[in-house]
Amino acid sequence: MESKRNRADELSTESWSIESWLVAGGRDRSPGAPLNVPLVPASNFVLGERRAYSRDDGTPTWEALEEIVGGMEGGDALAFASGMAAIAAVFEQLPGSATILLPDDCYQGVAGLAAAGEARGRWRVRRIAVADTAAWIEGCRDADLIWLESPSNPLLAVADLRAICAAPRKEGAILAVDNTFATPLNQRPLQLGANISMLSATKFIGGHSDLLGGIVTVNDPRLYAALRHTRELTGATPGTLECFLAVRGVRTLGLRLARAQESAAVLAERLNGHASVSITRYPGLPGHATHAVAREQLGGFGTIISFDVRGDAEAAESVCSALRLIQHATSLGAVESTMERRAGIPGQEHLPPSLLRLSVGIENAEDLWRDLDRALRAAG
Numbered sequence: 001m002e003s004k005r006n007r008a009d010e011l012s013t014e015s016w017s018i019e020s021w022l023v024a025g026g027r028d029r030s031p032g033a034p035l036n037v038p039l040v041p042a043s044n045f046v047l048g049e050r051r052a053y054s055r056d057d058g059t060p061t062w063e064a065l066e067e068i069v070g071g072m073e074g075g076d077a078l079a080f081a082s083g084m085a086a087i088a089a090v091f092e093q094l095p096g097s098a099t100i101l102l103p104d105d106c107y108q109g110v111a112g113l114a115a116a117g118e119a120r121g122r123w124r125v126r127r128i129a130v131a132d133t134a135a136w137i138e139g140c141r142d143a144d145l146i147w148l149e150s151p152s153n154p155l156l157a158v159a160d161l162r163a164i165c166a167a168p169r170k171e172g173a174i175l176a177v178d179n180t181f182a183t184p185l186n187q188r189p190l191q192l193g194a195n196i197s198m199l200s201a202t203k204f205i206g207g208h209s210d211l212l213g214g215i216v217t218v219n220d221p222r223l224y225a226a227l228r229h230t231r232e233l234t235g236a237t238p239g240t241l242e243c244f245l246a247v248r249g250v251r252t253l254g255l256r257l258a259r260a261q262e263s264a265a266v267l268a269e270r271l272n273g274h275a276s277v278s279i280t281r282y283p284g285l286p287g288h289a290t291h292a293v294a295r296e297q298l299g300g301f302g303t304i305i306s307f308d309v310r311g312d313a314e315a316a317e318s319v320c321s322a323l324r325l326i327q328h329a330t331s332l333g334a335v336e337s338t339m340e341r342r343a344g345i346p347g348q349e350h351l352p353p354s355l356l357r358l359s360v361g362i363e364n365a366e367d368l369w370r371d372l373d374r375a376l377r378a379a380g
């Protein structure tokens with residue numbers, strides 16, 4: 001049964017596009033096998049075979065997700081309980097007194113984790129502007145962990161991953177890219193020379209706001225074994241139902257992303273010309289600070305837009321309250337569009353007070369525009 005899975009000669013991203021792989025991968029093709037991976041809620045297995053205990057040995061359901069995402073990213077994937085659990089497992093690999101490079105704009109959870117460890121003397125953290133490629137290259141020489149996030153959350157700055165990944169780094173240093181916003185359909189960090197690509201599967205992979213999950217993909221067997229060992233020891237294992245749902249969700253990622261991305265381009269352009277909006281940030285806009293790198297590096301510009309409403313925090317909040325189609329909610333990468341004021345989140349007070357982050361979903365683009373335009377007018 002195992003031998004029928006993962007047959008690289010028959011089915012892999014070497015011979016098929018990622019769009020086909022994410023539909024066909026992670027399935028058992030033996031005669032009589034269920035087409036979809038079964039939901040296997042098991043902690044332990046009858047002894048004598050490869051699997052004894054799921055925290056150590058995984059389950060078929062987790063492994064289907066790992067196989068699909070590993071194939072998309074071009075490496076070996078490990079699923080975790082959440083994106084943060086996956087990030088924490090990477091940080092866990094660091095030696096004592098390590099130096100971590102972190103973008104000035106990044107997910108607040110990773111910044112919080114880095115700050116908490118620094119406060120306890122575990123490591124030192126240096127923040128670098130996402131677009132300051134020269135500073136990243138310089139920093140690579142002595143850092144133990146180079147943590148990149150591109151496009152960044154929520155300012156959507158695109159790092160020059162190709163240049164930074166090619167820079168000489170210290171022996172044993174880890175360069176990791178948070179690939180949550182781009183997804184492996186728009187960007188494959190391992191192919192650019194990163195050691196790790198990390199995804200919050202909670203977002204685009206699951207795609208339906210109904211699960212928490214994280215995935216780390218690597219192409220180095222030693223790093224894979226170390227991360228797997230950390231998952232065992234810390235118990236940061238994924239839920240079986242969550243993996244089942246994530247597999248179901250990822251099947252439509254190609255369609256969801258293409259549709260939402262097309263709408264996002266239209267909405268970004270219109271927001272950019274709207275009288276009630278002072279700044280629109282979207283990597284696909286020619287006026288975007290890192291548009292040139294984005295065009296060169298990304299397969300698509302993504303589905304996230306952040307824009308500043310003219311006026312104060314209250315004006316931005318009232319835009320959110322006036323929405324009828326778009327959900328006033330956090331998170332991103334789902335079928336439904338969501339929008340929120342980011343500076344209202346604890347730890348995000350440094351952001352422009354009227355910045356709204358919009359995650360474009362798969363609704364009709366003209367309906368989304370009507371909702372946005374009406375909400376902006378009502379507030380303005």
Ligand SMILES: *Cc1c(COP(=O)(O)O)cnc(C)c1O
Pocket residue numbers: 082083084085107109149153178180181200201202203212213214
């Ligand atoms: C949501 C998110 C995370 C954290 O993932 P969780 O699944 O919420 O733990 C990390 N990075 C980025 C860019 C995210 O958007």
